[in-house]
Amino acid sequence: MRWSKTLLETLKETPAEAEIVSHQLMVRAGLIRKLAAGLYNYLPLGFRVIRKIEQIVREEMDAAGAVEVQMPILSPAELWQETGRWSKYGAELFRVKDRHERDFALGPTHEEIITDMVRKSVRSYRQLPINLYQMHTKFRDEIRPRFGVMRAREFIMKDAYSFDRDDKGAEDAYKKMFETYQSIFKRCGLRFKAVEADSGAIGGSFSSEFMVLADTGEEAIASCTKCSYAANVEKAQGRIASPNIQEAPQEKKLVATPGKHTVEEVAEFLQVPITRLAKTMLYFADGKLYAVVIRGDREVNEIKLKNAIAATELVLANPEQIKQATGAPVGFAGPFDLKGIEKVLLDDSLEGAVNLVSGGNQADTHATGVNLGRDFTPTEVCDLRVAQAGDLCPSCGEPLTIERGIEVGHVFKLGLKYSQAMKATFLDEAGKEQYCVMGCYGIGVSRIAAAAIEQNHDEFGICWPLPLAPYQVVLLPVAPKDPKAREMAEAVYAELQAAGVEALLDDRDERAGIKFKDADLIGIPLRLTFGKSVAENKIELKRRDQKEAELVPRLGIVARIKMLCADMLSAGA
Numbered sequence: 001m002r003w004s005k006t007l008l009e010t011l012k013e014t015p016a017e018a019e020i021v022s023h024q025l026m027v028r029a030g031l032i033r034k035l036a037a038g039l040y041n042y043l044p045l046g047f048r049v050i051r052k053i054e055q056i057v058r059e060e061m062d063a064a065g066a067v068e069v070q071m072p073i074l075s076p077a078e079l080w081q082e083t084g085r086w087s088k089y090g091a092e093l094f095r096v097k098d099r100h101e102r103d104f105a106l107g108p109t110h111e112e113i114i115t116d117m118v119r120k121s122v123r124s125y126r127q128l129p130i131n132l133y134q135m136h137t138k139f140r141d142e143i144r145p146r147f148g149v150m151r152a153r154e155f156i157m158k159d160a161y162s163f164d165r166d167d168k169g170a171e172d173a174y175k176k177m178f179e180t181y182q183s184i185f186k187r188c189g190l191r192f193k194a195v196e197a198d199s200g201a202i203g204g205s206f207s208s209e210f211m212v213l214a215d216t217g218e219e220a221i222a223s224c225t226k227c228s229y230a231a232n233v234e235k236a237q238g239r240i241a242s243p244n245i246q247e248a249p250q251e252k253k254l255v256a257t258p259g260k261h262t263v264e265e266v267a268e269f270l271q272v273p274i275t276r277l278a279k280t281m282l283y284f285a286d287g288k289l290y291a292v293v294i295r296g297d298r299e300v301n302e303i304k305l306k307n308a309i310a311a312t313e314l315v316l317a318n319p320e321q322i323k324q325a326t327g328a329p330v331g332f333a334g335p336f337d338l339k340g341i342e343k344v345l346l347d348d349s350l351e352g353a354v355n356l357v358s359g360g361n362q363a364d365t366h367a368t369g370v371n372l373g374r375d376f377t378p379t380e381v382c383d384l385r386v387a388q389a390g391d392l393c394p395s396c397g398e399p400l401t402i403e404r405g406i407e408v409g410h411v412f413k414l415g416l417k418y419s420q421a422m423k424a425t426f427l428d429e430a431g432k433e434q435y436c437v438m439g440c441y442g443i444g445v446s447r448i449a450a451a452a453i454e455q456n457h458d459e460f461g462i463c464w465p466l467p468l469a470p471y472q473v474v475l476l477p478v479a480p481k482d483p484k485a486r487e488m489a490e491a492v493y494a495e496l497q498a499a500g501v502e503a504l505l506d507d508r509d510e511r512a513g514i515k516f517k518d519a520d521l522i523g524i525p526l527r528l529t530f531g532k533s534v535a536e537n538k539i540e541l542k543r544r545d546q547k548e549a550e551l552v553p554r555l556g557i558v559a560r561i562k563m564l565c566a567d568m569l570s571a572g573a
């Protein structure tokens with residue numbers, strides 16, 4: 001491709017709203033342009049990257065025996081009502097009406113549609129197992145679209161769905177996809193980690209996420225410093241490292257703590273360690289009130305809480321609800337004498353703790369000497385806290401660390417959730433009707449482009465891993481007064497193309513300095529510069545990921561480039 005013939009405009013200025021480097025560079029390097037919040041045009045260079053990612057994903061999915069299909073983006077509300085997700089999905093689901101006032105959704109994911117498709121065509125065990133996938137546009141009305149294509153409202157996803165005869169088959173399908181994802185992300189040249197995850201709104205029994213490691217990632221990952229345990233913090237179970245103090249139980253007393261609201265203020269005022277505090281939080285979930293009692297230094301993990309009480313909607317209780325349950329204003333709740341509470345859940349950070357300090361259920365009052373079993377009895381004791389660095393690994397007991405990641409893929413064991421709700425059945429060998437056992441597997445194709453830039457850039461621009469690069473080589477004729485430089489660049493460009501190398505020729509009448517800057521910005525892995533040395537039949541060759549350039553002979557340049565490309569491809573694999 002000639003630079004002058006493609007729509008490739010680089011920008012010097014960083015767009016003000018671009019908070020992270022991949023978003024800044026994708027705009028500056030002319031890969032994307034914003035249309036509206038969370039909606040982007042892919043310009044030619046950006047679209048080539050998307051195509052590269054899609055191709056890798058497609059090849060690996062096909063190799064794993066999955067079969068490509070395509071489903072409509074627009075899907076009738078009736079299918080979503082069958083599984084209850086029309087109401088459960090909430091505001092993230094884009095909803096539209098047709099001219100007859102019939103409701104439709106713009107697909108954010110396609111479990112209902114594929115299950116409908118399969119129940120209509122699969123009759124017998126002989127048609128199973130099957131794994132169907134598509135590469136298509138998804139719509140989600142994200143509460144906070146941001147970071148460019150990383151969290152967009154319209155994006156490209158590869159979604160696959162497996163249907164098996166039994167649990168064993170479903171497990172094999174899951175394992176196969178898990179391995180396939182590892183090959184895909186390796187081939188994309190990404191540094192990633194597979195972690196245990198919460199199953200979230202899609203539901204199901206077990207899931208893993210594939211995280212690209214980057215400081216700007218929205219996800220926190222807890223990993224063991226010794227064994228292979230790694231989990232999304234939403235799910236991670238860190239065992240408490242510092243035990244609670246053991247002593248003889250004291251009497252419960254109310255003490256005045258005027259104006260002391262936060263755990264830190266109370267701990268300091270009463271001269272007790274913060275770990276002695278039993279923080280009592282009230283939540284409102286699906287029409288009922290719940291109390292959570294947790295050690296003062298820890299935070300409630302609302303996802304764990306939601307799972308523990310099987311809630312759909314969960315919010316902190318409002319001041320009025322708190323007043324009704326505790327008799328006190330916000331900030332003075334204690335775990336005893338609560339009214340109208342469905343359950344009192346105790347985080348196991350406080351299991352066995354004695355002489356706790358909690359709110360006194362009166363304004364400006366706290367209680368000391370609060371004891372489990374005597375002053376309050378929890379309905380349940382479980383892990384409800386956010387895991388922290390230094391917590392102990394649930395597998396081996398060594399400390400956990402926390403790192404950040406970008407979720408690029410997600411594999412779920414769904415079980416019978418959708419096939420039961422939508423009656424997707426088959427006749428087994430005995431002629432008996434059975435439910436299909438399902439799995440689903442997503443990859444954020446457009447998000448991968450951004451994640452790759454987060455991992456591969458420097459102060460001058462993008463450094464594409466070769467497998468994702470929009471072009472493999474950029475050719476810069478930089479001696480405009482010397483026709484030989486341009487002629488040689490044209491000739492090498494033609495030879496490279498004939499040899500199947502993806503080349504971009506910077507044929508603009510720009511100064512050398514601008515061409516160099518732009519080449520660094522767009523991050524093509526190999527650069528050929530045609531300058532003064534063409535007089536000696538030499539070309540300057542530079543790798544984007546290395547500092548030094550070398551002069552190479554014109555003769556054999558194509559073979560040299562092809563060899564380098566092959567090396568760089570296999571380095572990613």
Ligand code: ATP
Binds near residue numbers: 157407410442445
């Ligand atoms: P997140 O936690 O980031 O919102 P999710 O759990 O909602 O992701 P899935 O429903 O598992 O995501 O979707 C599969 C994949 O699609 C994700 O792993 C991610 O790579 C990608 N993805 C999800 N939401 C977006 C989005 N708004 N923009 C771009 N890619 C997305």
Ligand code: MG
């Ligand atoms: Mg999401």
